[in-house]
Amino acid sequence: MKKKAFAVTLDPATSLSNHTGSWRTLRPVNVFKLPPCNNQCPAGENIQQWLYYAGEGDYEHAWRVLTEENPLPACMGRVCYHTCEGKCNRGFLDESVGINSVERFLGDYALEHNLGFKIPSRETGKKVLIIGSGPAGLSAAYQLRRFGHKVHIVEMGQEPGGMMRYGIPVYRLPRNILDAEIKRITDMGVEIECGRKVENIEAEKRSGNYDAVILCLGASISTNVDIPQGDTTSILNALNVLGEIETKGDIQIARRVAVYGGGNTAVDVARSLRRIGAEPIIVYRRNRDKMPANEEEMDAAIEEGIQVKWLSTIAEARKDSLKIEKMVLDENGKPKPTGEYEELPADAVVLAIGQNVDTSVISKISGLNMEKDSVVIDNETMMTSVDGIFAAGDCASTDRTVTRAIGMGKHAARSVNAYLNGRAYKKAEKHEIAKFEDMHPWYYTDAPKQIREELEAARRCGTFDEVQKGLTEENAVFEARRCLSCGNCMECDNCYGVCPDSAIIKLGAGKGYEFNYDYCKGCGVCAQECPCGHIKMVPEQI
Amino acid sequence: MLEKIKFYQTGSNTVGNRMLNPAMRTIQASEDRPNSLISGHRACQGCGEALGARYAIDAAMKATNGQIMLVNATGCLEVFSTPYPESAWQIPWIHSLFGNAASVGSGLAAAARILAKKHGQENAPRIIAQGGDGGTTDIGFGPLSGMFERNDDVLYICYDNEAYMNTGVQRSSATPPAARTATTQLVGDAPGADWGKGKDVPLIAMAHGIPYVATATVADLRDLENKVTKAMSFHGARYIQILVPCPLGWGLNSSSTVTAARLAMETGFFPVYEAEYGKVTSVRKIRQKQPVLNYLKLQRRYAHLTGKKADPNVVARLQAMCDQNIKNFGLLDDDNTEAAPVAIQAFERNQSV
Numbered sequence: 025m026k027k028k029a030f031a032v033t034l035d036p037a038t039s040l041s042n043h044t045g046s047w048r049t050l051r052p053v054n055v056f057k058l059p060p061c062n063n064q065c066p067a068g069e070n071i072q073q074w075l076y077y078a079g080e081g082d083y084e085h086a087w088r089v090l091t092e093e094n095p096l097p098a099c100m101g102r103v104c105y106h107t108c109e110g111k112c113n114r115g116f117l118d119e120s121v122g123i124n125s126v127e128r129f130l131g132d133y134a135l136e137h138n139l140g141f142k143i144p145s146r147e148t149g150k151k152v153l154i155i156g157s158g159p160a161g162l163s164a165a166y167q168l169r170r171f172g173h174k175v176h177i178v179e180m181g182q183e184p185g186g187m188m189r190y191g192i193p194v195y196r197l198p199r200n201i202l203d204a205e206i207k208r209i210t211d212m213g214v215e216i217e218c219g220r221k222v223e224n225i226e227a228e229k230r231s232g233n234y235d236a237v238i239l240c241l242g243a244s245i246s247t248n249v250d251i252p253q254g255d256t257t258s259i260l261n262a263l264n265v266l267g268e269i270e271t272k273g274d275i276q277i278a279r280r281v282a283v284y285g286g287g288n289t290a291v292d293v294a295r296s297l298r299r300i301g302a303e304p305i306i307v308y309r310r311n312r313d314k315m316p317a318n319e320e321e322m323d324a325a326i327e328e329g330i331q332v333k334w335l336s337t338i339a340e341a342r343k344d345s346l347k348i349e350k351m352v353l354d355e356n357g358k359p360k361p362t363g364e365y366e367e368l369p370a371d372a373v374v375l376a377i378g379q380n381v382d383t384s385v386i387s388k389i390s391g392l393n394m395e396k397d398s399v400v401i402d403n404e405t406m407m408t409s410v411d412g413i414f415a416a417g418d419c420a421s422t423d424r425t426v427t428r429a430i431g432m433g434k435h436a437a438r439s440v441n442a443y444l445n446g447r448a449y450k451k452a453e454k455h456e457i458a459k460f461e462d463m464h465p466w467y468y469t470d471a472p473k474q475i476r477e478e479l480e481a482a483r484r485c486g487t488f489d490e491v492q493k494g495l496t497e498e499n500a501v502f503e504a505r506r507c508l509s510c511g512n513c514m515e516c517d518n519c520y521g522v523c524p525d526s527a528i529i530k531l532g533a534g535k536g537y538e539f540n541y542d543y544c545k546g547c548g549v550c551a552q553e554c555p556c557g558h559i560k561m562v563p564e565q566i
Numbered sequence: 567m568l569e570k571i572k573f574y575q576t577g578s579n580t581v582g583n584r585m586l587n588p589a590m591r592t593i594q595a596s597e598d599r600p601n602s603l604i605s606g607h608r609a610c611q612g613c614g615e616a617l618g619a620r621y622a623i624d625a626a627m628k629a630t631n632g633q634i635m636l637v638n639a640t641g642c643l644e645v646f647s648t649p650y651p652e653s654a655w656q657i658p659w660i661h662s663l664f665g666n667a668a669s670v671g672s673g674l675a676a677a678a679r680i681l682a683k684k685h686g687q688e689n690a691p692r693i694i695a696q697g698g699d700g701g702t703t704d705i706g707f708g709p710l711s712g713m714f715e716r717n718d719d720v721l722y723i724c725y726d727n728e729a730y731m732n733t734g735v736q737r738s739s740a741t742p743p744a745a746r747t748a749t750t751q752l753v754g755d756a757p758g759a760d761w762g763k764g765k766d767v768p769l770i771a772m773a774h775g776i777p778y779v780a781t782a783t784v785a786d787l788r789d790l791e792n793k794v795t796k797a798m799s800f801h802g803a804r805y806i807q808i809l810v811p812c813p814l815g816w817g818l819n820s821s822s823t824v825t826a827a828r829l830a831m832e833t834g835f836f837p838v839y840e841a842e843y844g845k846v847t848s849v850r851k852i853r854q855k856q857p858v859l860n861y862l863k864l865q866r867r868y869a870h871l872t873g874k875k876a877d878p879n880v881v882a883r884l885q886a887m888c889d890q891n892i893k894n895f896g897l898l899d900d901d902n903t904e905a906a907p908v909a910i911q912a913f914e915r916n917q918s919v
Contacts (some may be wrong), residue, residue, distance in 0.1 A: 039606030039654035044785070047611065080585060224798040466828070466854070467579045505585070517582025517595040521787060522824055526605045530597045533584060543605035546613030546815075548821030555580060561821075 026082035037187045044525060048216060048546035050561040052519075052539055057458035057511025057557060061108035061123060065427040068096045068435075071108060071123055072512055077502035078126055084139060086504075087130045091141065093133065094430050095166040096159065096205045098135055099188060101128020102197050102492070103530075104427045105288075105318050113460045113510050119473040122495075122503045129500035135204050141212050144172040150444045151176065153234040157216050158186020159426045160417025162206065162442075163433030165214045171441045176232070180221035182271075185515030186242050186420070188426060190267045191289070193296045193490040199529055225389055225413070229346035236412050236440045239386060239399060240433065243418040246380035249284075253341040262289045262376035269296050278371030282307050282346055284338055286315040293376050294330045298485050305331040305370065307454075309351050309359045324491065327481040333368060335359065345369045381419045389413065398422065406436040406447045414440055458511025466520070471506050474499040509556045519550035519559060592787055593628045594620075600627040600656065607654035609646040612820030613699070614810035614827065615725045618784045619643055622723055622808060623694070625794035627657065630692050633654055635674055635850045636660070639667035639706055640699025642732040642812075643725060647662075658691075664701055668709040671695030671720035679719075692798065696723040699740035700730040702807075710767075714774035714803045719799050721804045724767065727812040735815040739764045742835075744880050746867045747815070757870055761883070766909035771805040772844045778804040780840035784811070786829035789850055793840055809836045817866020829861040834888035837895040852897045858885045 070089055077086035090097050103161055104124055112120030133139075135360035138482040150173045156159045157179040165175045183189055184206050188197060196205040210216055222228050229237050243386075246261030253259060258278070262285070268275045283294045286308035294304040306325075308315060311334050315322065326332070333348065340347040346368045351359040381397040393400040399420045401407060406414045416432035420425040477493040484491055495503060513536055520528045520537055527544040528537050551559040582595030593599055602623040610904060626634055636659040638644045644661050647654040662670045675693045682690035690888065692864040695713075697706060702724040713720055729747050730736040735761055737747040744758040752758060771779045777800040782790040790808065797804045811818060811826040818826055830836040838850035859881060862868040871881050892898055 034648055034651060034653035036653060036656045037604045038652040039604060039608075042606040042608065042652055044606060044608070428725070469579065515582070515584040516580035517592075518580045521581030521592065521594040522617065524609060524613045524620075525607070526601050526603075526620065532597060540605065545611040547823075548819075549612050549617075549823055552821040553824050 043542045045542045050546040051564050055560045057456050059510040060111040060364045064111040069093045072113035075504045075507040083133045087134045098131025098201045101131045116460045121506045125495050129495050137471045146172045148172045150235045153237045156240035157184035158242045160429035163430040164238050164437040166209050167437030169212045177216045184216045238436050239415040240417045241419045243379040243381045245380045258372045260374050262293045280370045281372045282370040283374045288317050290376035291317045307333045309337045405439045410441045453485050467555040474503045488495040513558045522553045600624045607647045612813045612823045614823045618808045618810040622794050625791040629791040629795045629798035635689045637667050637671045637695040639701030640664035641698035641701050665705040667695040667697045668713040672718040675719045693720045699726045700738045703739045717802045719801050724807045725810045727810050731812045731815040740792040769909045772841045775844040776803040780806045785824050831857045832856045833861045834892040839889045860889045
């Protein structure tokens with residue numbers, strides 16, 4: 025203490041002995057809410073977190089966070105139908121964040137810079153057999169390998185990739201990208217044996233001494249429908265057409281082709297046929313609103329000059345024309361025949377009305393429960409009714425997308441790991457979702473979405489070149505920075521700044537903040553001004 | 567390349583941004599900010615004045631490399647920051663009387679200049695005098711005008727919370743019309759503070775032709791820091807009036823301090839601008855215009871204007887006042903600021919409203 029006159033001079037900062045925290049009735053706490061994009065992602069990606077690092081320009085870290093959940097970002101950045109963007113809170117403000125395009129940028133960045141996955145530091149000595157090398161199989165293999173298990177994939181096709189290779193056309197997913205991302209998984213030590221169909225799964229499991237099996241067979245058979253036909257019109261199925269285009273680069277087919285169906289496969293077939301010089305016309309029994317195909321894909325098809333015959337079914341196929349029956353939608357949106365017919369000139373029909381699981385092999389497994397053509401699995405553990413046999417992907421799901429398959433593969437692998445360690449697997453519980461109402465939109469400025477450049481429609485028709493191009497680095501960073509960081513801290517310093525009592529401690533870059541409860545009076549300004557809804561006021565326990 | 571890209575995640579509206587170059591961040595965002603007014607002070611929960619004082623004095627500390635002395639008028643800030651035997655200040659600070667902060671500032675500035683000369687120092691410490699709206703616009707107004715008139719080298723900061731909060735929310739000449747205070751109760755034909763009373767001190771300061779006059783609020787930190795930094799680059803008399811919402815006196819939720827200040831700006835209720843040598847040089851534009859009702863609704867001192875028995879004519883009159891501010895100062899993008907601003911009291915007194 026300085027020598028001084030009584031009650032005239034005070035020492036600096038002596039107020040620190042007055043702990044104003046005792047005034048508090050409400051206490052600020054950090055809450056971590058689940059961003060709606062993460063909640064929506066069928067692969068369970070931690071989108072908000074990898075956008076955070078991408079926005080900082082730390083692409084490798086962003087990619088490492090992304091690939092914790094999904095080993096195929098360059099593929100998914102191209103073929104995923106990005107339902108996450110439909111749930112993005114930024115959509116309430118201007119436009120949703122282009123998550124898919126940033127994912128692709130990160131995937132391409134990793135390929136360009138030869139980033140690889142870490143090789144497991146320890147081998148567990150356990151062996152797992154995976155049937156099928158589609159997205160579910162690859163995802164499961166990758167996750168199992170990270171745990172240190174030995175993984176053997178058996179694939180019946182000549183090359184790995186499943187529907188990503190034999191179902192998705194090249195203009196959406198160039199094969200060098202697919203090959204490179206698969207190679208990264210085999211580089212971890214995953215074995216893929218192609219060109220062999222496993223005929224007896226139980227015998228294979230025994231003879232190979234596998235500790236567990238994951239069925240990732242996919243849905244590889246096109247659904248058939250009985251159309252009365254004359255002797256000359258050819259009726260083909262979608263998967264054969266796409267497979268032949270994939271393996272031979274071309275297909276012998278008539279000029280005027282009717283593609284029957286309204287799903288994504290129908291659009292893929294039509295757009296592929298357009299590229300080899302045919303004139304496809306999609307015939308669909310309902311209207312555009314009720315069409316299950318992805319809207320962006322359908323827009324692209326229409327841009328490319330593909331015709332659609334809405335509200336129509338094929339009643340009969342004749343020599344060079346089809347007999348089309350007109351339909352109407354009833355009040356429930358179900359199509360009803362009208363009895364009115366018309367002619368549609370067409371030389372061939374491609375059926376794209378759905379895909380089924382090849383049950384010839386799995387039905388031989390004793391005690392395996394099936395429902396329709398799907399394998400019944402436990403939703404939590406992904407195990408089938410047979411102990412030690414798990415299933416993932418299209419063969420065990422009715423939601424048949426690549427992203428869903430990757431998510432299921434991941435869960436199956438984690439469950440197998442738990443099974444091999446004698447534990448029961450439980451999926452992590454989802455926490456509270458960050459709603460737009462939790463955010464403080466005033467702090468965010470308007471920023472237009474960055475659009476990926478596309479090949480001009482006129483130039484698309486003669487080539488299988490990729491239609492959608494990637495974002496530049498500048499655009500990708502911009503896009504990543506559009507993320508609102510819903511429910512999670514983005515280190516904006518707002519709480520630290522607005523506290524009238526200087527009762528928030530900034531711990532430094534990347535370390536976040538701490539409440540100093542010695543001085544916090546519980547006014548709640550920090551919670552009200554947090555842009556991300558990351559602070560909550562809870563009653564103080566007395 | 568990363569430097570060039572704009573920060574749309576939060577724009578520059580938040581206090582900091584982890585992606586900004588540290589040199590471009592606000593002073594409040596830095597881990598080693600001066601914290602001139604430190605924790606442990608006895609301001610109410612959510613006090614706007616405590617926040618505004620730290621924002622402003624920290625910025626002045628940064629701008630002068632810590633060479634600051636503070637003079638404080640009597641008022642909330644003085645009382646809550648220095649109850650015997652504690653002080654929350656970390657810099658030289660003096661309190662004399664309610665009304666004489668500007669005069670003490672003038673004296674200190676003269677003394678600092680003489681002492682620096684005597685010791686052969688090039689730069690004398692800078693002086694900031696500060697007070698609430700009562701100590702500034704009412705009680706200390708004579709000394710303030712004198713300091714302006716003599717162009718003494720003092721920055722005067724008025725923390726405007728629109729009434730005498732320390733003594734129990736009595737009306738001051740900065741209290742807006744229709745607001746309820748302890749001395750303007752909800753009685754008679756025109757409940758709350760009278761129309762056609764009060765004064766606009768920033769405009770009066772401009773009329774002195776002093777080097778720098780500005781208004782600011784605690785809801786726009788960057789703007790506030792820029793203004794204090796700019797004020798410290800001038801010598802001579804300077805004046806900044808900072809709107810600091812008072813949760814207790816305004817009947818605000820304690821968490822709504824910053825929100826209320828933001829709405830005061832976004833409605834046009836409190837125009838934010840700066841002036842050099844008597845001329846307005848820049849105006850903080852409204853980003854998302856809001857009706858005045860949204861501002862009134864937050865505050866219990868205006869509860870009589872938002873309830874069932876509310877008189878819509880009074881709200882309309884307040885809205886007209888905001889619209890007039892927007893027009894006078896050009897607070898919206900499409901307006902220009904060429905017309906000379908007029909004190910809003912003139913508008914209140916104008917019978918043609």
